[in-house]
Amino acid sequence: MAGVAVSTTINGDHVEYLCQPDETLLDVLRDRLGLTGAKEGCGTGDCGACSVIVDNRLVCSCLVLGAEAEGRQIETIEGMAHGDQLHPLQQKFLEHAALQCGICTPGFLIAAKDLLAKNPSPTEEEIRFGLAGNLCRCTGYDKIVRAVQDAANVMKGA
């Protein structure tokens, strides 16, 4: 089966790859490009562990074909920190211990980044609704919500 040639931009870098027509963007990121930050939880768009941003839209990369990435701008968790400097959300997740096993964390960070980009001062309810597409079986969500609130305050001051 011939592959589909794709030319795209991931975290600001020009990337070219060949993928199968039925291969998801999540599988391309993880298995072809070595970007294993996005996780496969459910594979059906319910858990948000594979969240990435495509052309400024938060999406589940398990529900996007790799072939669809042609000409798009993709942001993944790997592009969130600048070198050794963590993004404020990453820093606050650490400080608030907003993770335990960590599988859901990349998805939560990307979803929270998208949330704060569109709404820099969300209420607690807006954070909970905004992150409803991300499931966490460890934290009970409270610490995640507090970390996002704290990061929002830091980012507004920056």
Add this chain to the structure above:
Amino acid sequence: MRYIRPQSMEDAVGLLAGAAGPAAVLAGGSDLLVRMKGGFIEPELIVDIKAIEGLGEIKETADGFSIGAAVPCAVLGENAALQKAWPGVVEAAKLIGSKQVQGRCTIVGNLCNASPAADSVPALVAAGAKAVVAGPSGKRTIAVESVPTGPGRTSLAKGEIIEAILLDKRAPNAGDAYQRFIPRTEMDIAVVSAGVNLTLDDKGVVKSARVALGAAAPTVLLVEEAAQLLIGSKLDEATLERLAKVCAGACRPIDDKRGSIEFRRKVAGVLAKRVATTAYERAGGK
């Protein structure tokens, strides 16, 4: 499997019409990719319609709105003019899935997936929305309610694609609304749902009405009797009680762990009352 992203509707229709095996249209993919992963469909050809010009746009015309088949539901919520004219349609579209799913899912996909519980469909039917169908023999415009024919089945012929949903220009003193019942606050599928669209005269009397129920039968229900009893009223308590009774009686729901037949009937009536009241207030009635 082949993946093709045509640049024109003619090419897309030609590809689908000429496909030897199962073929699927890809817009948001939030149903298609899940069905592929589950092994429920194994397409030989996927036609991605997102590169076709105009399909990613909401156009405001002299006649109303034309919502392209590739417009994600999140974009509907960001369109102030659409939100003002058709708040019920927009609130229904925004209930589909999470933020992640909103960034991909489309109302045309919701319609063509033909789930009885599709959130945007009762709102579109109440709104009197039309679907523009492109196919091998040209274009036709049909009522949204004539698209689904049963769970997972549509009236579309081989090679046909819905390219846009049309909503009329809003008359003054008009309002629509949609609500569903789910056992949690978000990220769930309607157990039962209702959409109502009303136009009032200058005195607040209902001039025209459309009432639609979702997840209450194998396809969306347009309840003509309910609309007729609202017309000429100001939604007084007795009229609302009759509305609830008629809607409960119109349901032909399934009986499952998410809701018994009796429960679905009861809630359909309750939702119809609430939604009619909201639509009436949005139309400026008191």
